[in-house]
Amino acid sequence: MRRFVALPATLIVAGILTLGMTGVGAADDGGQLIIDGRVYLDPTGCYDNLVPPVTIHNDTGTAAYLYAHTDCTGATETISPYGSTVSADGRSVRVMS
Missing domain, CATH: 2.60.20.10 (Crystallins)
Structure with a gap:
């Protein structure tokens, strides 16, 4: 059961980090x-x-x-x-x- 809880949490954290990095790059566009x-x-x-x-x-x-x-x-x-x-x-x- 713990394995299934850890995997979604890891994916959520990875998604947040990815969105955060995308936001920084977008700010440099113009x-x-x-x-x-x-x-x-x-x-x-x-x-x-x-x-x-x-x-x-x-x-x-x-x-x-x-x-x-x-x-x-x-x-x-x-x-x-x-x-x-x-x-x-x-x-x-x-x-x-």
Whole structure:
């Protein structure tokens, strides 16, 4: 009788662990970009017309690029995945998908 009780309990624990690991991976799919406190979920493309000084938190798994011009052109600063920056002259930011 004990053998039958232990097997379902083991399967339940294994299922919970598997779901838990899947949830962690799913959270890394798109992430979020936070620009001056405004949150963008699953960011991609150019976010422009920023007003310096600007604070950016790149909570994605890919690099983001900060630009000097409003159309994602000009000199760039790289914001590493899960990194942050404060810029006195950033006018736009791009996240590659």
